[in-house]
Amino acid sequence: MTAETPLLDVRDLAKHYPVTEGVWNREVGRVRAVDGIDLTVGRGEAVGLVGESGCGKSTAARTMLRIEEPTGGTVRFDGEDVTGYDRERLKRFRRRAQLILQDPASSFDPRRSIGQSVAEPLDVHGMTDRDRRRRLVEGTLERVGLSPDAADRYPHELSGGEKQRAALARALIVDPDLLVADEPVSALDTPTQADVLDLLDGLRAELGLGVLLISHDLRVVRDVCDRVAVMYLGEVVESGPVDAVFDDPQHPYTRALLASVPVPDPTVSRPSVDLVGDVPDAADPPSGCRFHTRCPAVVQPASYDFDEDVWRRIHRLRTRLSGDDSAVDVDAVRARVAAGVGDDADSPPNEERSDAVPDEAVRAALRREFGLPDRLSDPEADAVLDRALARLASGECEAAASLLASEFGTVCERSTPTKRSISAEHEAACHLLDDGHGSDDGHGSA
Numbered sequence: 311m312t313a314e315t316p317l318l319d320v321r322d323l324a325k326h327y328p329v330t331e332g333v334w335n336r337e338v339g340r341v342r343a344v345d346g347i348d349l350t351v352g353r354g355e356a357v358g359l360v361g362e363s364g365c366g367k368s369t370a371a372r373t374m375l376r377i378e379e380p381t382g383g384t385v386r387f388d389g390e391d392v393t394g395y396d397r398e399r400l401k402r403f404r405r406r407a408q409l410i411l412q413d414p415a416s417s418f419d420p421r422r423s424i425g426q427s428v429a430e431p432l433d434v435h436g437m438t439d440r441d442r443r444r445r446l447v448e449g450t451l452e453r454v455g456l457s458p459d460a461a462d463r464y465p466h467e468l469s470g471g472e473k474q475r476a477a478l479a480r481a482l483i484v485d486p487d488l489l490v491a492d493e494p495v496s497a498l499d500t501p502t503q504a505d506v507l508d509l510l511d512g513l514r515a516e517l518g519l520g521v522l523l524i525s526h527d528l529r530v531v532r533d534v535c536d537r538v539a540v541m542y543l544g545e546v547v548e549s550g551p552v553d554a555v556f557d558d559p560q561h562p563y564t565r566a567l568l569a570s571v572p573v574p575d576p577t578v579s580r581p582s583v584d585l586v587g588d589v590p591d592a593a594d595p596p597s598g599c600r601f602h603t604r605c606p607a608v609v610q611p612a613s614y615d616f617d618e619d620v621w622r623r624i625h626r627l628r629t630r631l632s633g634d635d636s637a638v639d640v641d642a643v644r645a646r647v648a649a650g651v652g653d654d655a656d657s658p659p660n661e662e663r664s665d666a667v668p669d670e671a672v673r674a675a676l677r678r679e680f681g682l683p684d685r686l687s688d689p690e691a692d693a694v695l696d697r698a699l700a701r702l703a704s705g706e707c708e709a710a711a712s713l714l715a716s717e718f719g720t721v722c723e724r725s726t727p728t729k730r731s732i733s734a735e736h737e738a739a740c741h742l743l744d745d746g747h748g749s750d751d752g753h754g755s756a
């Protein structure tokens with residue numbers, strides 16, 4: 311082991327859950343909750359793991375700590391491969407690497423005093439001397455900013471912030487090297503969040519703890535972390551020093567997450583980014599770049615010369631059509647056109663009038679609905695778009711989607727982007743960073 315060996319070194323970590331069917335539990339698919347992530351945490355270093363709900367952050371944490379068995383990859387702790395540990399070594403590892411969860415209330419037994427709960431990890435590790443245990447508990451409670459008397463109180467007598475401090479005490483009592491904190495402050499009000507984060511930061515510095523801080527809230531990570539990894543649908547899409555990633559984000563997903571964080575200084579303007587829809591199903595992740603179905607900066611093929619914004623709107627239409635047939639309600643569009651062309655635009659749509667609306671008018675309305683111009687500058691592409699809209703107007707969503715797919719394909723859906731180095735330790739995996747797509751290409755709109 312060298313001085314540079316990280317405390318935690320995770321390589322290509324994967325955790326898949328089988329999707330089963332029938333009485334024989336036949337495996338029919340896999341939820342790719344974590345799908346090949348790399349991550350390191352050094353001693354005394356705080357690393358953030360961020361992403362929306364459902365991106366795989368908690369699964370990654372549980373798998374790194376071998377609370378769940380990984381499907382693949384390696385986890386090295388202090389230079390040793392944890393994935394090969396037997397029961398005894400696993401027990402020692404679990405002392406040195408502690409997990410803190412979001413909801414402190416649920417992690418305490420209401421019938422046990424705080425002192426009993428905080429001392430619990432000592433049972434597992436064989437410390438039975440009552441006086442010594444009491445001294446340790448009181449000292450640890452003081453270390454996390456609680457009075458030693460808190461040992462005799464019960465969970466319901468503590469506030470949320472005090473309970474999270476007690477949870478920290480329970481983790482610290484066995485003198486760990488690594489703390490994995492999964493949304494440790496998201497159940498707390500803002501001032502209490504700041505106090506608990508300050509405490510975490512102080513403990514990291516004082517005890518030289520490695521901290522992996524999992525949060526959907528980027529502000530939390532910015533305040534206390536040295537480095538950050540951004541996770542989307544089981545993969546790390548961008549990672550690096552916090553300042554580099556936050557000040558110069560390269561992945562459209564990171565940009566979108568950052569844009570959704572309220573800016574405290576109203577004089578600072580940030581481009582608005584539309585992060586539409588939900589995280590797709592991890593059992594059926596999109597091909598290529600998994601973010602392409604929601605990406606506001608999806609790459610336009612060089613063969614088109616029309617406005618990139620227009621191309622991305624076509625892409626969004628495609629995505630909507632392939633997601634859910636009811637996503638584009640053509641009847642409603644037709645009814646609106648009928649109401650608009652009738653004698654009284656405010657009158658409720660009537661079916662007879664809807665039927666009389668020519669398809670051409672519906673196609674034009676669909677273009678307006680998706681912010682598309684009356685004509686694309688590329689006549690061939692326009693002809694395909696028009697044919698697809700005609701299919702859509704006659705209710706053939708799937709045919710419309712496949713026509714659009716045949717004409718408006720993108721590298722983002724065809725191939726998985728490889729990680730590119732941006733600057734020291736700052737990496738991102740996005741096709742916009744590939745040769746031929748300079749970092750300015752398309753990023754302006756993200």
Ligand SMILES: Nc1ncnc2c1ncn2[C@@H]1O[C@H](COP(=O)(O)OP(=O)(O)OP(=O)(O)O)[C@@H](O)[C@H]1O
Pocket residue numbers: 327341342343361362363364365366367368369370526591592
């Ligand atoms: N035991 C399980 N069996 C099947 N699927 C699971 C299991 N645990 C998690 N998943 C799935 O794995 C994906 C990632 O879930 P995970 O909880 O790790 O995400 P997360 O980013 O931590 O979200 P959250 O912040 O909401 O907990 C989700 O699609 C989830 O439904």
